[in-house]
Amino acid sequence: MQKAVELRHVTRRYGKKIALHDVSMAIPKGKAIGLLGENGAGKSTLLKLIAGIMKPTSGEIKVFDETPNWRIRERIAYLGDLSQWYKFQRIDEAIQYAANIFPHFQIEKAKEYLDFMKLDPQRKVEELSKGQTMRLQLILCLARQVDLFLLDEPLSGIDLISREKIIDLLIELLSEREVTLIISTHEIHEAEGLFEHVILLQNGKVVKEGDAEQLRVEVGSIQKVYREVFQ
Amino acid sequence: MTAFWSMVKKDYQMIFPKKYTLYAIAVLLFSISFGFLYLFSTVTQVPNATQIHWMYTWLLFALPGFSSALIYYEWNHKTMGWWLSSPYPHWWLIATKCTAMFLRTLQILSLIFIILNVNIYLFTLIKPNILGNMSWEVLILNQLKLMGEYLLYAPYLITLGIFGGVLNFSYIKFVSIPVWFLFGITSPFFIFRRIATMAKLNWDILDTSLWIIGSISLLLTFIFFAGSIYTIKNKMEI
Numbered sequence: 001m002q003k004a005v006e007l008r009h010v011t012r013r014y015g016k017k018i019a020l021h022d023v024s025m026a027i028p029k030g031k032a033i034g035l036l037g038e039n040g041a042g043k044s045t046l047l048k049l050i051a052g053i054m055k056p057t058s059g060e061i062k063v064f065d066e067t068p069n070w071r072i073r074e075r076i077a078y079l080g081d082l083s084q085w086y087k088f089q090r091i092d093e094a095i096q097y098a099a100n101i102f103p104h105f106q107i108e109k110a111k112e113y114l115d116f117m118k119l120d121p122q123r124k125v126e127e128l129s130k131g132q133t134m135r136l137q138l139i140l141c142l143a144r145q146v147d148l149f150l151l152d153e154p155l156s157g158i159d160l161i162s163r164e165k166i167i168d169l170l171i172e173l174l175s176e177r178e179v180t181l182i183i184s185t186h187e188i189h190e191a192e193g194l195f196e197h198v199i200l201l202q203n204g205k206v207v208k209e210g211d212a213e214q215l216r217v218e219v220g221s222i223q224k225v226y227r228e229v230f231q
Numbered sequence: 232m233t234a235f236w237s238m239v240k241k242d243y244q245m246i247f248p249k250k251y252t253l254y255a256i257a258v259l260l261f262s263i264s265f266g267f268l269y270l271f272s273t274v275t276q277v278p279n280a281t282q283i284h285w286m287y288t289w290l291l292f293a294l295p296g297f298s299s300a301l302i303y304y305e306w307n308h309k310t311m312g313w314w315l316s317s318p319y320p321h322w323w324l325i326a327t328k329c330t331a332m333f334l335r336t337l338q339i340l341s342l343i344f345i346i347l348n349v350n351i352y353l354f355t356l357i358k359p360n361i362l363g364n365m366s367w368e369v370l371i372l373n374q375l376k377l378m379g380e381y382l383l384y385a386p387y388l389i390t391l392g393i394f395g396g397v398l399n400f401s402y403i404k405f406v407s408i409p410v411w412f413l414f415g416i417t418s419p420f421f422i423f424r425r426i427a428t429m430a431k432l433n434w435d436i437l438d439t440s441l442w443i444i445g446s447i448s449l450l451l452t453f454i455f456f457a458g459s460i461y462t463i464k465n466k467m468e469i
Contacts, residue, residue: 014468015402053315054469073318082469083312086241088248100237101317 003062004029004148004180005050010059012045012204019045021204022059027182029147032174032194034212035184036226037201043184044081046201047150050182051078064147074103079141080152084133085125091136092121098140110143116172117165131162138166142173148180149173155187163190170194192222200229234319235327242331245304246297256342263346271354276363277370286347287377290339291384291421295414297335298392299399301328306400311469321460325393329456332389340378347374380441384421387448388414390455397459401466410455 005027012020020042027033035043048054049061052068066072085094091114099105114121117135119128128136138154155163167190174181174194185191198215200208208229212222219225247255263286274280305311314324348371354361362370391414398407424439 048469051316053312054467055465070318070320073316076316078312078316080312080316082309083316084309085313086245086310087308088244088250089241097237097241101234101319103318 001026002029003027004064005182006062007049008060008062010049010056010061012042012049012054013057018204020049020056023204023206024059025199025206025209027180027199028197029180030178031196032170032181033183034188034191034195034198034222035182035201036186036188036198036222037184038230040203041201042204043201044152045204047078047080047152047182047184050148051076051080051150053078053080075147076150077102077141077144077146077148078150078152079137079154080150083137083141083152085137085140087124087126090122090124091119094125094136094140095121095143098143102144104145106143106145110139113139113143113169116169129159131158134158135162135165138169142169145177146179149182151181151183153184153186155185155190163187167191167194188223188226195222198222198225200226202229235323238317238324238327239331239334242301242328243334245301246331246335259339259342260346263343264350267347267350267354271361275358276361276365277351278363278365283347284377286343287340287374287381288421290336290343291381291388292418294332294336294385294388295392295395298328298332298389299396300392301332302393302396302400315463315467315469321463322456325456325459325463328393329386329389332392333385336382336385336389340381344374344378380444381421383441383445383448386452387455390452390459394455394459394462397462397467400468401462402468403462403466406458 003026007023007025010020010023011018023042023046035046037043045054049056050063050068052063052070052073061068063072064075068076086097089097095107095110095114098110099107111121117139119132119136119139125133125136134154138151141149141151154166158166170181170183171194173179181194183191183194192212195212198208198210198212199206208225215222215225219228266286270280270282274282277283305314317324351361351370391410395407395410398404398410
């Protein structure tokens, strides 16, 4: 198995609180990975560590065989809980800005996605609803030609139509390019069809991990696996 | 536009977003004009108006606040994720903010210069002898020297503000106490130096040459710049 990310005994503390505790695992390359777990399980922390936004307290992380650094971020697109877009920009300005700062940003693709997501390029970001803002952020993230996408709760707290559109866009992305996509989500029912591999986290530890198809055969659905682990 | 200048432009807009630009200019126009009128209600001629430096000096006290606001914006508007996950080294991310703030400083100083001198000119229409023995050339030159000196302090004050802002969202918040304390003890220097020069007081320490001031400012700039990078890299509370 080719690895996109490898963690060896990774621990991350926030003061006295342990967010991740001695996590060791390998995340396969070129697959859509579901990162599942309850609130506070350590999903966001794990994604931030992979993105290189923060460092582990101990242990080692390798992303494409390199310790996360600013150069590797050219190959990573991260959309996290602190990834709201700049409110004073218009959508078209946001696209242009992203094209200027992100290497390999596909401006035509972004415009295509805008059309698909039904967003008016002339609108200001501050005028957008929560769902529309998430759609825009996702466009700015997915229009980057990178090898690894890290999406932290992209479906959380937004309307049904936006959620459906986001799922459709992710399906389109996966059918077009061979990328590694790690999505943390609570909306398992809607996103479960996407997952090829799942990782379940609880209290900062990996409690279950495996090929999604195999788990579906064994248990029935990812949702059932989730219930089995967390109930 | 290159990535660096795109980020500078974005940070520049973040300091005063477009929709507030007119308000900011109006406030500046009103404050400088009001300050000027207040000053000249007690002083009859420009050469005697030693307090006129305040039209510019206030900016030195506001600079760390404006610079900190750049970090507060990223945090409060939850845009930190985009900023920190950009594929550029941390020194680069800090440098764009410092450059944007420096450009804003230049812009504000230029606006003050224009507003103040238009005010003085308008006053000469009512009171032709307001300049006394001072020529327009000397008046302008003095202001340019003042602005030049303040631009020497600017990098230190900007990086201090950025460092203070970054520290506020880190695990080492307590370090911000000595940082702001340093600002507290260095800031009277800006004022006393000006007052002593204008009032011709003989305070030796305030005769410090601009080379020394520039060098110390540069050294402190480097320390705060490095401190900001270290904090972002290792100590951010995200």
